[in-house]
Amino acid sequence: MGVPRSSDGRRPKGRLEAFSDGVFAIAITLLVLEIVIPHVKGHELLHEIFRERQMFLAYVVAFIAIGAVWMEHDALVGALEYVDAVFMRLNLLLLLFVAILPLPTGLMGEYAADRQGERVAVVFFGIVLVLQTLMLILMARHAERNGLFGRDEEDEREEEDRVRYQLAPSLVAFAVGAVIGLALPYAGLAVYLLITLYLAVPGDTIERLVKRRR
Amino acid sequence: MGVPRSSDGRRPKGRLEAFSDGVFAIAITLLVLEIVIPHVKGHELLHEIFRERQMFLAYVVAFIAIGAVWMEHDALVGALEYVDAVFMRLNLLLLLFVAILPLPTGLMGEYAADRQGERVAVVFFGIVLVLQTLMLILMARHAERNGLFGRDEEDEREEEDRVRYQLAPSLVAFAVGAVIGLALPYAGLAVYLLITLYLAVPGDTIERLVKRRR
Amino acid sequence: MGVPRSSDGRRPKGRLEAFSDGVFAIAITLLVLEIVIPHVKGHELLHEIFRERQMFLAYVVAFIAIGAVWMEHDALVGALEYVDAVFMRLNLLLLLFVAILPLPTGLMGEYAADRQGERVAVVFFGIVLVLQTLMLILMARHAERNGLFGRDEEDEREEEDRVRYQLAPSLVAFAVGAVIGLALPYAGLAVYLLITLYLAVPGDTIERLVKRRR
Amino acid sequence: MGVPRSSDGRRPKGRLEAFSDGVFAIAITLLVLEIVIPHVKGHELLHEIFRERQMFLAYVVAFIAIGAVWMEHDALVGALEYVDAVFMRLNLLLLLFVAILPLPTGLMGEYAADRQGERVAVVFFGIVLVLQTLMLILMARHAERNGLFGRDEEDEREEEDRVRYQLAPSLVAFAVGAVIGLALPYAGLAVYLLITLYLAVPGDTIERLVKRRR
Numbered sequence: 017m018g019v020p021r022s023s024d025g026r027r028p029k030g031r032l033e034a035f036s037d038g039v040f041a042i043a044i045t046l047l048v049l050e051i052v053i054p055h056v057k058g059h060e061l062l063h064e065i066f067r068e069r070q071m072f073l074a075y076v077v078a079f080i081a082i083g084a085v086w087m088e089h090d091a092l093v094g095a096l097e098y099v100d101a102v103f104m105r106l107n108l109l110l111l112l113f114v115a116i117l118p119l120p121t122g123l124m125g126e127y128a129a130d131r132q133g134e135r136v137a138v139v140f141f142g143i144v145l146v147l148q149t150l151m152l153i154l155m156a157r158h159a160e161r162n163g164l165f166g167r168d169e170e171d172e173r174e175e176e177d178r179v180r181y182q183l184a185p186s187l188v189a190f191a192v193g194a195v196i197g198l199a200l201p202y203a204g205l206a207v208y209l210l211i212t213l214y215l216a217v218p219g220d221t222i223e224r225l226v227k228r229r230r
Numbered sequence: 231m232g233v234p235r236s237s238d239g240r241r242p243k244g245r246l247e248a249f250s251d252g253v254f255a256i257a258i259t260l261l262v263l264e265i266v267i268p269h270v271k272g273h274e275l276l277h278e279i280f281r282e283r284q285m286f287l288a289y290v291v292a293f294i295a296i297g298a299v300w301m302e303h304d305a306l307v308g309a310l311e312y313v314d315a316v317f318m319r320l321n322l323l324l325l326l327f328v329a330i331l332p333l334p335t336g337l338m339g340e341y342a343a344d345r346q347g348e349r350v351a352v353v354f355f356g357i358v359l360v361l362q363t364l365m366l367i368l369m370a371r372h373a374e375r376n377g378l379f380g381r382d383e384e385d386e387r388e389e390e391d392r393v394r395y396q397l398a399p400s401l402v403a404f405a406v407g408a409v410i411g412l413a414l415p416y417a418g419l420a421v422y423l424l425i426t427l428y429l430a431v432p433g434d435t436i437e438r439l440v441k442r443r444r
Numbered sequence: 445m446g447v448p449r450s451s452d453g454r455r456p457k458g459r460l461e462a463f464s465d466g467v468f469a470i471a472i473t474l475l476v477l478e479i480v481i482p483h484v485k486g487h488e489l490l491h492e493i494f495r496e497r498q499m500f501l502a503y504v505v506a507f508i509a510i511g512a513v514w515m516e517h518d519a520l521v522g523a524l525e526y527v528d529a530v531f532m533r534l535n536l537l538l539l540l541f542v543a544i545l546p547l548p549t550g551l552m553g554e555y556a557a558d559r560q561g562e563r564v565a566v567v568f569f570g571i572v573l574v575l576q577t578l579m580l581i582l583m584a585r586h587a588e589r590n591g592l593f594g595r596d597e598e599d600e601r602e603e604e605d606r607v608r609y610q611l612a613p614s615l616v617a618f619a620v621g622a623v624i625g626l627a628l629p630y631a632g633l634a635v636y637l638l639i640t641l642y643l644a645v646p647g648d649t650i651e652r653l654v655k656r657r658r
Numbered sequence: 659m660g661v662p663r664s665s666d667g668r669r670p671k672g673r674l675e676a677f678s679d680g681v682f683a684i685a686i687t688l689l690v691l692e693i694v695i696p697h698v699k700g701h702e703l704l705h706e707i708f709r710e711r712q713m714f715l716a717y718v719v720a721f722i723a724i725g726a727v728w729m730e731h732d733a734l735v736g737a738l739e740y741v742d743a744v745f746m747r748l749n750l751l752l753l754l755f756v757a758i759l760p761l762p763t764g765l766m767g768e769y770a771a772d773r774q775g776e777r778v779a780v781v782f783f784g785i786v787l788v789l790q791t792l793m794l795i796l797m798a799r800h801a802e803r804n805g806l807f808g809r810d811e812e813d814e815r816e817e818e819d820r821v822r823y824q825l826a827p828s829l830v831a832f833a834v835g836a837v838i839g840l841a842l843p844y845a846g847l848a849v850y851l852l853i854t855l856y857l858a859v860p861g862d863t864i865e866r867l868v869k870r871r872r
Contacts, residue, residue, distance in 0.1 A: 031247060031304050033673060038255025041680025042470075045688065045757045046259065053765065058775025061765070065778070079757070083750045090673050101432030108297045108430075115259045115293070123267065123275070133272025136279070216750075218743030245461060245518050252469025256684075260473065315646030322511045322644075329473045329507070337481065337489070347486025350493070459675060459732050466683025474687065529860030536725045536858075543687045543721070551695065551703070561700025564707070 029099045032107060036089060039111045043118060044082040047075055050122035070128030077209050078121040078141075082114060084215035085148050088183070091219050092156055095175055097166025103158055110151035113144055120144055124205070134201040142194030145208060149187045153179055177226055178219050186211050243313045246321060250303060253325045257332060258296045261289055264336035284342030291423050292335040292355075296328060298429035299362050302397070305433050306370055309389055311380025317372055324365035327358055334358055338419070348415040356408030359422060363401045367393055391440055392433050400425050457527045460535060464517060467539045471546060472510040475503055478550035498556030505637050506549040506569075510542060512643035513576050516611065519647050520584055523603055525594025531586055538579035541572055548572055552633070562629040570622030573636060577615045581607055605654055606647050614639050671741045674749060678731060681753045685760060686724040689717055692764035712770030719851050720763040720783075724756060726857035727790050730825065733861050734798055737817055739808025745800055752793035755786055762786055766847070776843040784836030787850060791829045795821055819868055820861050828853050 051071050056064045089110070093099070099107075120141035127133030156179050159165060165172040189211045197204020265285045270278045303324070307313070313321075334355035341347030370393050373379060379386040403425045411418020479499045484492045517538070521527070527535075548569035555561030584607050587593060593600040617639045625632020693713050698706045731752070735741070741749075762783035769775030798821050801807060807814040831853045839846020 027308070031251060031308070034248065034251045034676060035255055035300060035304075037673060037676045038252055038680055039259050041677055042256055042259040042684055043262075044753070045681050045684040046263070048685075048758050048761055049263075049688070049691075051758075051761055053761075055768065056775075058769055058772035058778070061769065061775040061778040065782070075758075076754070079754050080750075083753075086677060087746060087750075090677075094669070094673070101434065104301065105430060108294075108301075111258070111297075112290070112293050115262050116265075116289075119262055119265055119267075126269065127272055127275065130272035133270075133275040136272070136275040140279070216747060220743065241522070245465060245522070248462065248465045249469055249514060249518075252466055253473050256470055256473040257476075260477070263477075315648065318515060319644060322508075322515075325472070325511075326504070326507050329476050330479075330503075333476055333479055333481075340483065341486055341489065344486035347484075347489040350486070350489040354493070455732075455736065459679060459736070462676065462679045463683055463728060463732075466679055467687050470684055470687040471690075474691070477691075529862065532729060533858060536722075536729075539686070539725075540718070540721050544690050544693075544717075547690055547693055547695075554697065555700055555703065558700035561698075561703040564700070564703040568707070 026098045026100055027104070029093055029096060032099055032104060033093055036093075036107060036111060037086075039115055040082060040086045040089070043114050044079060044086075046118050047078050047082075047121055050118055050125055051075055052125075068125070068128075071125030073205070074121050074124040074128075077205060077212065078117055080212045080216065081145060081148075081208070082117060084212045085110075085114060085152065087216060088152050088178070091178065092152065092159070092175060095168070095171035096159055096164045097168075098164060100162060100164060102162075103155060103164065106151060106155045106158060110148060110155065113147045113151060117141075117144055117148075131201065135198055138197035138201040138204045139194045142190055142197055142204060142208060145190045145211075146187060146194065149183055149190060153183050153187065156183070174219055174223060177223050181222050181226055182215055182217070182219070186215055240312045240314055241318070243307060243310060246313050246318055247307055250307075250321060250325060251300075253329055254296060254300045254303070257328050258293060258300075260332050261292050261296075261335055264332055264339055265289055266339075282339070282342075285339030287419070288335050288338040288342075291419060291426065292331055294426045294430065295359060295362075295422065296331060298426045299324075299328060299366065301430060302366050302392070305392065306366065306373070306389060309382070309385035310373055310378045311382075312378060314376060314378060316376075317369060317378065320365060320369045320372060324362060324369065327361045327365060331355075331358055331362075345415065349412055352411035352415040352418045353408045356404055356411055356418060356422060359404045359425075360401060360408065363397055363404060367397050367401065370397070388433055388437060391437050395436050395440055396429055396431070396433070400429055454526045454528055455532070457521055457524060460527050460532055461521055464521075464535060464539060465514075467543055468510060468514045468517070471542050472507060472514075474546050475506050475510075475549055478546055478553055479503055480553075496553070496556075499553030501633070502549050502552040502556075505633060505640065506545055508640045508644060509573060509576075509636065510545060512640045513538075513542060513580065515644060516580050516606070519606065520580065520587070520603060523596070523599035524587055524592045525596075526592060528590060528592060530590075531583060531592065534579060534583045534586060538576060538583065541575045541579060545569075545572055545576075559629065563626055566625035566629040566632045567622045570618055570625055570632060570636065573618045573639075574615060574622070577611055577618060581611050581615065584611070602647055602651060605651050609650050609654055610643055610645070610647070614643055668740045668742055669746070671735055671738060674741050674746055675735055678735075678749060678753060679728075681757055682724060682728045682731070685756050686721060686728075688760050689720050689724075689763055692760055692767055693717055694767075710767070710770075713767030715847070716763050716766040716770075719847060719854065720759055722854045722858065723787060723790075723850070724759060726854045727752075727756060727794065729858060730794050730820070733820065734794065734801070734817060737810070737813035738801055738806045739810075740806060742804060742806060744804075745797060745806065748793060748797045748800060752790060752797065755789045755793060759783075759786055759790075773843065777840055780839035780843040780846045781836045784832055784839055784846060784850060787832045787853075788829060788836065791825055791832060795825050795829065798825070816861055816865060819865050823864050823868055824857055824859070824861070828857055 053064060053068055120137055123137035124141055127137050156175050160172060190208065193204045193207030193211065196207055267278060267282055334351055337351035338355055341351050370389050374386060403421065407418045407421030407425065410421055481492060481496055548565055551565035552562065552569055555565050584603050588600060618636065621632045621635030621639065624635055695706060695710055762779055765779035766783055769779050798817050802814060831849065835846050835849030835853065838849055
């Protein structure tokens with residue numbers, strides 16, 4: 017419990033997890049509504065589906081992004097003993113950025129054939145990813161400073177490693193990806209894909225690599 | 231348990247929480263579907279997104295509103311020992327008003343450029359907020375009168391303070407905001423934002439402020 | 445446990461509850477997407493909203509219907525000791541009819557001004573309600589015959605009363621409502637509303653009334 | 659626990675279940691949004707609903723498919739002692755294919771009257787079903803090889819039977835159904851329906867049939 021300040025504001029984490037799982041699950045499932053295949057004649061449908069491949073790519077990147085953020089969230093909250101009032105509000109802000117991701121995802125698909133519009137959509141998407149990552153870092157920092165991890169120092173150190181070796185570099189890399197996307201939209205999207213895949217690497221794998229380097 | 235009347239109708243609160251979390255999570259995530267960016271040429275997309283800034287504002291206000299109501303709901307139900315049949319029905323009515331919020335949110339975005347329509351949308355939004363707050367107060371009152379808080383009188387007193395210092399004034403303020411919105415739609419929206427931010431202040435912070443004044 | 449046959453197929457009920465709560469919560473929240481206010485000039489918006497009052501009525505009836513079925517489901521599953529494979533499949537069929545309710549709800553709103561279409565929509569809506577109620581009865585019967593209530597005979601008797609005094613009469617009444625709806629759509633809708641309100645009466649209130657009569 | 663390797667990566671399965679239940683529940687409920695009844699004059703509505711019967715058929719097949727995959731998922735994860743990092747990522751990939759199912763479902767309904775388009779939609783649908791089944795098999799294999807079933811060897815053997823007698827044959831049969839669908843779309847759809855119904859047969863019924871044969 018580190019240094020317990022006072023008992024006020026300490027709450028069990030069950031409903032925060034349930035509500036967050038709900039928002040993550042809905043946002044990740046709503047993404048499919050952004051894939052719109054225009055109605056064509058039947059013999060052109062296959063061709064049309066292939067022509068919308070950018071939309072499927074955007075879908076996959078967004079799906080992995082939300083999935084990776086969910087797994088980071090699961091790892092962080094799972095390591096906590098309880099949550100407090102500030103943590104709940106930071107969490108709500110994270111969920112706001114998670115819930116809005118279908119919007120730029122849809123724009124990326126919609127403007128796939130229009131380079132000018134695609135730039136805007138890719139940068140919009142990148143900014144949302146930066147904000148999600150930022151919130152995760154702020155939540156971890158807050159939990160650390162307020163003793164929310166409880167007595168288990170192992171958990172706390174693992175989360176510190178995750179922030180240092182996964183979240184913080186990803187934050188920078190998403191911003192770099194957004195800048196690249198300004199000039200080359202698809203290169204930006206590729207950068208996002210690589211970062212989300214890196215974020216999805218299990219925490220303990222990161223830890224092992226880190227320990228070896230030390 | 232206060233004065234337990236009879237055991238009938240007392241139910242564990244697990245599924246009420248799960249079902250309510252589901253409705254809150256879906257309603258808060260569906261809000262994003264109300265942000266519709268009309269299709270424009272690519273080089274105008276950035277400009278178009280900025281032009282729809284009222285929609286984003288409406289999104290943020292509605293998101294905070296549902297988030298605040300969820301947190302009040304979490305605090306109230308978390309303090310209960312069990313729920314009863316009447317509480318479940320009041321809760322369902324609360325959820326009806328939560329689930330309908332995306333509708334006036336969408337109207338606020340849609341009529342942003344049309345002052346006459348915006349007035350209607352802002353008042354509609356305000357009425358839904360008033361009804362949500364009213365339901366929370368009725369649920370707290372019912373829980374108090376029927377001994378649903380169990381033996382923990384601390385919890386009960388905290389909830390009383392929350393009703394007195396947060397919910398009841400917010401109810402009045404939302405109604406005032408709706409009246410202001412009749413004349414000045416954006417001023418009304420700003421009032422809602424302030425109230426939802428106040429509702430989102432943790433209960434124990436309110437309690438501390440109150441104790442100091444006593 | 446009544447007469448336990450064999451241990452096969454007996455499963456804990458946790459995930460069935462979680463999955464069902466999810467479907468109920470989503471279906472009840474999706475209903476709002478069926479309320480579509482056509483875009484009009486701002487000064488006509490208030491008038492337009494009033495003109496769509498049938499849509500709001502359909503929304504409220506459908507919301508109460510799903511809410512009532514959820515509460516019946518909660519009471520039934522809450523009384524069980526565990527579920528079995530057949531129960532899970534009956535439950536899935538119930539969820540199919542719950543999930544489809546937004547469709548006739550939307551049609552009732554859409555054809556409000558067109559009596560011929562409204563008849564079809566009201567009957568469609570009624571058939572879905574009949575099927576939902578039928579599934580609840582089949583689930584209760586199956587649970588009873590296979591000893592899923594466990595040792596608590598009190599729970600089992602309460603569920604029997606609920607079937608006899610709430611579900612079975614409602615089944616008939618929904619069918620009657622649909623027939624009435626064929627001739628007088630709005631009278632049919634009113635009948636549905638009354639039945640769903642009756643279904644939403646707590647089980648133990650019914651039990652008390654029944655005991656008095658016995 | 660079989661041979662526990664190291665404690666790293668082993669996680670409780672609660673949130674994986676909650677998040678997955680959310681995605682399953684949303685995907686299965688979103689299917690109804692794919693049923694679009696074009697607006698017609700009121701006296702033609704009944705006829706129009708009948709004309710869209712292919713859409714209802716596609717809805718039912720997709721509903722049973724997701725329901726069957728959910729029950730397989732429930733049986734598999736329910737038998738595990740805990741999950742690990744790889745299992746969570748395989749699970750996320752399964753959810754990606756679950757969440758995308760509304761898309762080909764919608765196409766099947768949309769192109770019902772257009773044989774060329776229907777072929778494409780039915781094959782698309784079949785490929786998604788193949789991928790879902792493949793992921794379930796990979797998850798079961800991974801759980802087996804890494805001792806995630808814990809000490810209960812009964813559970814493990816039951817899951818092996820399920821893979822051998824339900825999932826693996828279904829994988830092949832879905833692929834065959836897709837090939838058939840290339841030539842005869844509706845025959846392909848009928849094959850899918852049969853397979854999903856077979857997948858929905860309880861695991862212990864399969865086990866009994868298997869034991870009798872041995």
